[in-house]
Amino acid sequence: MVFSYRLGPASAVITVHCRFFARYAEVLGRDSLELRLAAPASVADAVRELRTTLDRGAHLPERPLAAVNREHVPLEHALADGDELALLPPLAGG
């Protein structure tokens, strides 16, 4: 499924592969989706979009832990086309 976001004629569009884990996957009823965003877009922009457009998206926190391409990133991190964005519930490993 693809969600589009504020696409004007002058905007470049990027597609981000979103992944959800543990409680987030349970709440959203899915563990991944493709998200289209107008560039430039940060992780925070992607989270805002997911929270407003997904069923039960409001159950995601406004400032979740996030990883891009399997590395922890701050919410200000700029997304690039093809990135894998993962939203991580509070970690409980070890």
Next chain:
Amino acid sequence: MVFSYRLGPASAVITVHCRFFARYAEVLGRDSLELRLAAPASVADAVRELRTTLDRGAHLPERPLAAVNREHVPLEHALADGDELALLPPLAGG
């Protein structure tokens, strides 16, 4: 073997069981002896006596590690009749 030490008519005498370990036993060629001392006597007194009366006793340090009745003690520790006094080379356990 029993060593006597400054025994005057008014002195009480105590007997201490001395044990030597590792390099000290090697240097002295023995791992134990009975030492008689005039009371009151400290561990330091016993060490002094051993250093002056034993063959190669001068190879013992003036201030060795010591244990009385299997507990570490300072050299000022007062000895009692029947005590087990152990002289311990620098520890290398673990």
Next chain:
Amino acid sequence: MSRLVTRDPIDVARLTMEISDAGRGGTVVFLGSVRRSAEDGPVTEIEYAGYEEMLSRELAQILDEAHARWPNAACAAQHRLGVVPVGEPSIAILAAAPHRAAAFDACRFIIEAAKRRLPVWKHEHFENGTSQWREA
């Protein structure tokens, strides 16, 4: 070398062998086990779920960081995923070094970083058939 992530019981003896060397006199092992505490209620089992690709990558990076800080230490780590029975370790961290201070410090560094950074979550199953994700 052992995998950093496993679904089998962690073989601590084997990991210890991997980092053993006649020049490393001090070895410190940390085992983190599934704990059943009073507030948990009747947990029957705990399932560890992870973002596996990131988990391996992050754990490898933590080991690299430890190696940079303690070049004389040899370190190993393994995280178990899937159902882990109460009492069995879900994570093992090992550090061997010529002297014990470095072994303790490297082991502690790795487990603290692992707790903070590894993308792993616990799914608790209760006797009444319900289950929930435990927030750390």
Next chain:
Amino acid sequence: MSRLVTRDPIDVARLTMEISDAGRGGTVVFLGSVRRSAEDGPVTEIEYAGYEEMLSRELAQILDEAHARWPNAACAAQHRLGVVPVGEPSIAILAAAPHRAAAFDACRFIIEAAKRRLPVWKHEHFENGTSQWREA
């Protein structure tokens, strides 16, 4: 409970079992092994000699002190005497606690006290047939 002093190889798995408990999620194990360092020359074996009665008493007392400081921790320790081949542990210290900080601290406390207080000495045997007592 295991003896505090042994002349056999230390069975770390067995010691770990002894202190394991579903309520103790963090276990720290320290293994001190015979180390062959550059300055040692061709050591063929190292023999550990101890003042055995005092060694057991002192190690038991160190464990008591650890228990007083970390009442929630379960600790175990074993020192090996006699000939210990290079690479095998001469001492094992284990501490398990509900949280890892106490397990690390208790384990470290015990090994530091053991190094300082246990009446044990190392007799090194060299390839040329000579031997000497190693001063710590």
